[in-house]
Amino acid sequence: MISKYTKNIAALLAISLFCLIGCETPSSPTSETASSSAKDERVVELLKKMSVEDKVGQMTQITLSMLMKDNQLNIEELKNAIINKKVGSILNVNGVPLSLEEWHDLLTTIQDIATKETELQIPILYGIDAIHGTTYTKGSTLFPHNIGMGATRNPALVKASAKITAAETRASGIRWNFDPALGIARQPLWARYEEMYGEATVLSSVLGFEAIRGYEEDGLDQISAVASCMKHYLGYSVPLSGKDRTPAYIPDTQLREIFLPPFEAATLAGSSTVMINSGEINGIPVHGSKYYLTDILRGELGFEGLAVSDWEDIIRLHSRHRIAATPKEAVKIAVNAGVDMSMVPVDYSFFDLLVELVNDGEVPMSRIDEAVYRIVKLKFDLGLFENAYPEEEAIALFGKDAYKEVALNAALESITLLKNDDKTLPLKEGGKVLLMGPAANSKGALHGSWSYTWQGSDENQFPESTITIKQALENRIGAANVISNSTNDFEDPSNTDIAFLKQNAAKARVIILAIGEKSYAESPGGIHDLNLNDNQIMLAKAAYSTGKPVVLLLAQGRPRVISKIVDGADAIVNLYRPASQGAEATMQILYGDVNPSGVLPFSYPRYSGDVVLYDRKHTEEVTEFIPDSYGGGGYNPQWKFGHGLSYTTFTFGEIQLDKKSYTKSDEIKVTVEVSNTGDRAGKVAVDLFVSDLYASVTPSYKKLKKFTKISLEAGESKNVSFTLTADDLSFINAASEKTVEAGEFSVSVGDKKSNFELK
Incomplete structure (x- = not known):
């Protein structure tokens, strides 16, 4: 069942690009639910003209280095890719960043061939990893990685940095950005930890939502926007071994409660594309799973955009995961499961094998048409058919001092x-x-x-x-x-x-x-x-x-x-x-020019072998090093989730609830007075946690549900208010269903706590 987020941040969507400091923003993502729209007749008409090879080519993505020779673009190989293999998408750079001029020359050459030397004149969709700024363009602005952005507790800053990244990426001539990463940082050995917003689900849900709005809200055909790519769907961030692209083992209750919500939020935000997890969950490679890619992503979340594999993943269903006896079977499994585009990326094996599979009837044409519709639709939405070339007017949006x-x-x-x-x-x-x-x-x-x-x-x-x-x-x-x-x-x-x-x-x-x-x-x-x-x-x-x-x-x-x-x-x-x-x-x-205000987006472990998370179970609170001795202290990090000091001091008043008893249809109003009791101004992150005291599935000790950040002058106090709904009290039960059970709950902010009853 899809979460229904309350519509409580409409004002946030109107925040200016330069609302940078002191912005108080609610912390639950909202958007109009994605709904199926009528078919785009431009796309439908184009599909009628396309051969099997044309369509499979659109589903094929290759890396730029495949088209390079002696660090120069190999025009003959480029023509082979676009004209003969019908390639629809290219990604990456050849090892080093390019200047705006170099990007424009490269993309102009590519689009010249695609739009002038092919029969159907379908432009190339170019993608790049602009992860924390426009990564591969000389002189671009880079922002803190997501793990640092999670420490800001400031959604407006995330959105502002995404809008700048969109503008500078578009100025480079590129219109598709493989970002944001929406995994949950709960395995600190993992090398991609820095790309995540933190260990709390709501951080990825809220901040990822804002990043997507920053990338896309101006309109994909505008020179200030790019198509976003929510990734890596699903469960990529918690490999058991801690090594990248290795297996994860995630119970369905955790998968739906912890790892799926950021992708729900991203779908609601309107993300145009999704990149699929390279790894496997409980022995099932995600990029080969119809359950994950079609039943949940399309059926439950309602996602309608383009699904692209990660680097070389489809062939790895054969070579690494070993669920396909041959490369051809690997292509069949992935495409039938729901992958629309293969980041092949260094050969034409996907193209050749998929053409064979379609001609042999092993991949239905309906599945091909579905995938190609999404790809071509995105190209139309991005304005590529109107103007496939780098937009000269976008250059003015690059490298501004304000960035x-x-x-x-x-x-x-x-x-x-x-x-x-x-x-x-x-x-x-x-x-x-x-x-x-x-x-x-x-x-x-x-x-x-x-x-x-x-x-x-x-x-x-x-x-x-x-x-x-x-x-x-x-x-x-x-x-x-x-x-x-x-x-x-x-x-x-x-x-x-x-x-x-x-x-x-x-x-x-x-x-x-x-x-x-x-x-x-x-x-x-x-x-x-x-x-x-x-x-x-x-x-x-x-x-x-x-x-x-x-x-x-x-x-x-x-x-x-x-x-x-x-x-x-x-x-x-x-x-x-x-x-x-x-x-x-x-x-x-x-040197004290600025008062620090960051707070940990993760629990900082004290010991390498003792990684316990902030939302631990109550049994994890118990230490029993002496038999039958049930001491506390099971959660014993070096610094707790949310820890962060300031050069001033803040205190929290008693939590005020508008009632002590609620029904499932009620909104729960929570207010707390926050005071700066020190001698200098500062900003303070305000985290609100919810605890379900008793439940049919063992409840977490607490879960972060809302957050904001406020500025206070020395001696100043402000009331901070949050609104909770039944959705904030829900959990995934043993039948993998979202449910809310009556009973006693508590909310906590800072060192204060207050209980209430849900009837």
Whole structure:
């Protein structure tokens, strides 16, 4: 059964692109329910003219590198792809970002062939991974990765960054963006953790909804919009082993309660496309499952757009998952299950095999027509048939100064102060600073995956305007006051040279260690252990031994375990992957220009083998290390979900409910007074949790249902109100049905809690 979200954020859809700070936004996605529309006659007429080969070609997507030779576009191979193999879609770059001019030249060449040298003149649909900004275009604006955006608790910032990404991607000439990622970050070993909004389902639902609206709401035929792609449907983010594209085992109750809702919200938001999970759930590859791709995605969620596989996934039904005895059978399974377009992407096997399957009657023409209708319809919607070429007028939307301000605000609101003993931060001006650590002079570590290159690790590809923490610190206090031997090679041993630290510690007033992870994307970012690398642990311990105040900056895409060095640090700041304005934002936080307001979008584990989530079951609250001793403390992270300190203090008043007893048709009004009891202005995230005290399926300890962020001057108080409905009290029962049961519930905000009854 599809969730019915209450229509309580209509005003949010009208938020200006530059509503960047202090925006108070409700936290439940809404939209008009997607409804079937009459067939587009333009598409219907075109389908009548298409041969089997024409149609299968439209379902075929290949990568650009397949069309390159000696780093130059191979025109003959391009013509073979488009004219002979009828290829309908191309993606990616050939390893390095392109300038706007290079993109325009490339896409013009491609569209010239498609629209002038083929009989049907169907334009090419070009797709790209603009994951946290326009990834593969020189000089584009990059924003914090989603895990940092989850820390902002600010939907308006997510929407604003998506609108900029849409504008800059469209200025490049590209109209299809493979974003947003809507998995739930509940497996911290996983290398794509940084691309998720957090471990709470509502974060992905609300923030993903806003990203899609940002990409698409101007209208797909407009120069400020791109087609979004909700991904990776479904259950991709929790591989049991922690390794990318490996099996997940998810009970149906969890699948529907935790992992499906963001895709419900994305469908309601109007996402044009969906990318399918490369992995498998309970032994069933998602890209080969009619149950997941047709029964649930189409039947239950009502999604009508284009479904594309991920990289090389269809052939892997044969070569890796081994549910197909031959490559041909793999194509048959995937297409019949509901995949519309195959990201093949390095050969024409899909085209050849699918033509055979159609001619042999093993894939019905009705399934082909259904898929091709969706593909061609999207091309019409994007205005490609009217003008297939890069739109010159879109160039004016690229690289505006205002975009940097959005990126800066996003970084500022994401950065999370985890520890601050004796008010070590903000730092005072004056004196020398000893700066060390592998992330101190690394652009890649601040950006992470999909940053001008796939891995985000090629320091030469970043714009000259991109600075490191070292450069930002030198800009702030003067190069003469920064003692550092850090290089831009994350693996350089000099970055963790303890001898250098000891030789120079006496000269410094404070030691800043920028530690964490190098940049990585997908499988190359796989790890076997959550613990931070030993060389960085040893560097921190050596710094503590000097007696100087030590500030740790964590540049990382996932929570690396640092329990061995937490106690010795005077202050700890989680930067996540703050991107293009991250270094400047870090300085503004460290020196108190801006009050930190980020809060953890995940539970930060204390031990590598003890990952318990915020919405744990009550039995996970129990520790029984001594038989028959039922102590608490089962949820024992280093820092709890939602933790984040400020340079001021906030208090929460008692929770006010409009009633103490409700029926399932009632709205539940929740109000809490939030006060700034400190001596400076600040922003505070307000999370509302719901607990079902007793249920027929073991209830979670609590679940995040609503959130917002407000600004308060010193001494100021504001009332924050939320509205809950029966849907917020629902769960998936043992029959995999959404249900609401009468009984006692509680709501909690901050350190306050209030109970009510549902009749």
